[in-house]
Amino acid sequence: MQRIVILGGGTAGTIMANRLAHLNRSALRAGQMELTVVDRDDSHVYQPGLLFIPFGKYTAQDLVKPRQDYFPSAAKYVREGVDHVDIDGRTVVLESGQHLDYDVLVIASGCHVAPEETDGMLGPGWRENVFDFYTLDGALALRKALAKFPGGRLVVNISEMPIKCPVAPLEFAFLADAFFNERGIRNKVDIQFVTPLDGCFTKPIATHELSHLLQEKRINLVLEFNTSRVDGAAGVLESWDGRQVPFDLLVTIPVHKGADFVGRSAGLGDDLNFVRTDPKTLQSLASPAIFVIGDATNVPASKAGSVAHFESEVLAPNIQRFLQKQPLRANFDGHANCFIETGHAKALLIDFNYDVEPLPGHFPFAAGPMSLLKESRINHVGKLAFRWVYWNMLLPGHNIPFVGAPMQMRGKRRPTVARITAGI
Ligand SMILES: Cc1cc2nc3c(=O)[nH]c(=O)nc-3n(C[C@H](O)[C@H](O)[C@H](O)COP(=O)(O)OP(=O)(O)OC[C@H]3O[C@@H](n4cnc5c(N)ncnc54)[C@H](O)[C@@H]3O)c2cc1C
Known part of the structure; x- marks a missing residue:
């Protein structure tokens, strides 16, 4: 009997449960394999939709569904918290003390915001003039x-970086601009985007395009600001180098951390509880029998649902190879694909990987229909359609036609340095 245990039944855990159930349907039916998913609650939140809630576009009911409805019927669901992984003993210890032995462990426990990590953030003002939307x-x-x-x-x-969906804070600023315009009070609102990065995004070409949009929408940029303290009572944000940014309303993206059980499992994670992972095979560096997917990893890819989906295309066959004692394939390229909502029913799209930064052009074909790094209505429709794709294609573990794990250069073009500098 082979035992596969998946820790976390969110985006990545659900996709992997469905892919592994499909690949091993005969073994599962014959009782030669056991597939178990562990999650501490039964509410699956469609997290990309959280962006729209503050602006009244979605309600909680639009985003939350029972996890169990999306797990394969062949999987056993254990609704419990994980206490730690005993790597040498190849067992997961649950909060109840129960043990789950495994031959293969898939860690898909994501990451979460940790506002308590920043001095004062949870003090006076929390949820009065200091809010998160994650x-x-x-x-x-x-x-x-x-x-x-x-x-x-x-x-x-x-x-602080890393955070989930690194473009979501920018999208929030763009949507806030549109929201206050619609309310007719945009002239009374000063929107400031304060980031620890040296640009509004991590990569130069996208930074150039997005900075242009920020200017157009009169959103001020404060760079290299490493937040040290929040004073909600005084309405002031402070950085480690002594700068202060006053606010009337703070929308914070707090420090992100991996699951606490990772920190309690000797040798598994880094100092923020992200699991140390080979970026190409998605095998944990702590043990060959442990694989990692989604936001839980420390690989230098975006923490995004699209990434979890592309990773699953590589990881599921790699787990099969591991079970059959064959060498793993080192072929995850860091592919990420994200829509960036810019307000007024428009969005941009970026498509990139470990080696290729987001480039302008068209997607998924040389002629489009979507445009890369350029606002369009069809990109906005794509962003809204992603909710349907998420529940009906991503979670069930289906491949998306023409958009697979290896990133394609089709449709992309590299602007020359001179064009970037000239802002063309
Ligand atoms: C505001 C916002 C906007 C976003 N926008 C986009 C977007 O436009 N496009 C995109 O691709 N991605 C987007 N994302 C990111 C995307 O939602 C995540 O990257 C994705 O959900 C990660 O999946 P995951 O399975 O790794 O983690 P999750 O889906 O968070 O699942 C982790 C699971 O592990 C469980 N777990 C954790 N610890 C334990 C424990 N100790 N015991 C038991 N269970 C445990 C949790 O309950 C959870 O169910 C956005 C995220 C946010 C917050």
Whole structure:
């Protein structure tokens, strides 16, 4: 009997459960394999939709579904918290003390915001003038605050990288611009985007395009700001180098951390509890029998659902090879694909990997229909359609036609340095 245990039944864990159930359907039917998914709760939140909640576009009901409905019927669901992994003993210890032995362990436990890591963030002002939108509770509370915001300074702040969906804070700033325009009070709102990065995005060509949009929308950029402290009572954000940014409303993207059990499992993670992972095979560096997918890894890819989906195309066959004692394929290229909502029913699209930064052009074919790094309505339709794709294609573990794990250069073009510098 072969035992596969998946820790986490979110985006990545659900995709992997479905892919592995499909690949091993005969063994599962014959009782030669056991597939178990562990998650501590039964509410699957469509996280990309959290962006729209503060602006009244979605409700909680639009985003939350029972996890179990998306697991394969051949998988056993254990609804419990994980305490730690005993790597030498090849067993998972649950919070109840129960042990789950494994032959293959898939860690898909994601990451979460940790506002307690920043001095003062949870102090006076939390959920009064200091909000996050990366949690359902936070996004719902922020919706009320935005609806009655009379004007003043709105600060969007990334505390520290890495974060989930690194473009979501920018999207929030763009949508805030559109929201206040629609409310007729944009002239009374000063929007500041405060980031630890040296540009509004991590890669130069996309940074150039996005900075242009920020200027157009009168969103001020504060760079290389490493947040040290939040003073909600005084309405001030402070950096380690002594700078201060005053705010009337702070929308924070707090420090992100991997699951706490990773920190309790000797040798598994780094200092933020991300699991140390081979970036190409997705095997853990702590043990050959442990594989990692999604936000839980420390690989230098974006923490995005699209990445989890592309990773699963590589990881599921690699787990099969491991079970059959064959060598793994080192072929995950870091492919990420993200829509960037820019407001007024438009969006950009970026497609990139470990080696190729987001480039302009067309997607998925040389002639489009979507445009890369350029605002369009069809990209916005793609962003909204992603919710359907998520529940009906991604989670069930289906491949998406023409958009697979290896990133394609088709449709992309490299602008010359002179064109970037000239802003063309
Ligand atoms: C605001 C926002 C906007 C986003 N926009 C996009 C977007 O436009 N496009 C995109 O591709 N991605 C987007 N993302 C990112 C995307 O949602 C995540 O990258 C994706 O959900 C990661 O999947 P995961 O399975 O790794 O983690 P998750 O889906 O978070 O799942 C982790 C699971 O592990 C479980 N778990 C953790 N610890 C334990 C424990 N100790 N015991 C038991 N269970 C445990 C959790 O309950 C959870 O169910 C966005 C995210 C946010 C927050």
